[in-house]
Amino acid sequence: MSLQLVLKFLVSATVIVGAAELAKRNLSLGALLCALPLTSLLVMIWTWVDTGDQAKVIALNWSILAYTIPSFVLFLALPSLLKAGLGFWPALLVACLLTGGVYKLCQPLLDRAGA
Numbered sequence: 001m002s003l004q005l006v007l008k009f010l011v012s013a014t015v016i017v018g019a020a021e022l023a024k025r026n027l028s029l030g031a032l033l034c035a036l037p038l039t040s041l042l043v044m045i046w047t048w049v050d051t052g053d054q055a056k057v058i059a060l061n062w063s064i065l066a067y068t069i070p071s072f073v074l075f076l077a078l079p080s081l082l083k084a085g086l087g088f089w090p091a092l093l094v095a096c097l098l099t100g101g102v103y104k105l106c107q108p109l110l111d112r113a114g115a
Contacts, residue, residue, distance in 0.1 A: 004049070012042055040064045062114065070106045074099040 015038050023030025043064075048057050077098050081091035 008042075008046055012039075015039075015042065037064070059114070063110075066110050067103075070102045071099060073102045 019030060019033040019038070022033055040061075044057055044060060047053075047060055074095050077095040078091055081094055082088065086094065
């Protein structure tokens with residue numbers, strides 16, 4: 001395993017664990033950190049470092065934007081299902097299935113858009 005790959009793991013894991021730990025102490029700051037496109041930024045950085053290909057970074061950016069829109073279903077469905085009395089795990093499962101269904105419905109549009 002290369003040093004660069006180990007660095008990617010460490011930086012990426014630190015961001016994820018840091019967001020989870022911050023959310024335990026301060027929900028607003030934890031939510032803000034999670035709402036930031038940190039994963040997207042890391043992937044764009046790793047893509048640039050690995051390839052140096054500006055066209056790939058641009059295409060990746062537009063694809064991330066296109067896939068972000070259907071993901072809003074998860075953030076709308078999960079709290080609605082929880083408020084309706086569904087337990088956390090069943091609500092999460094249903095919200096994920098709904099989100100997956102919306103992705104599937106949107107996929108032809110995303111394909112045409114080049115995402």
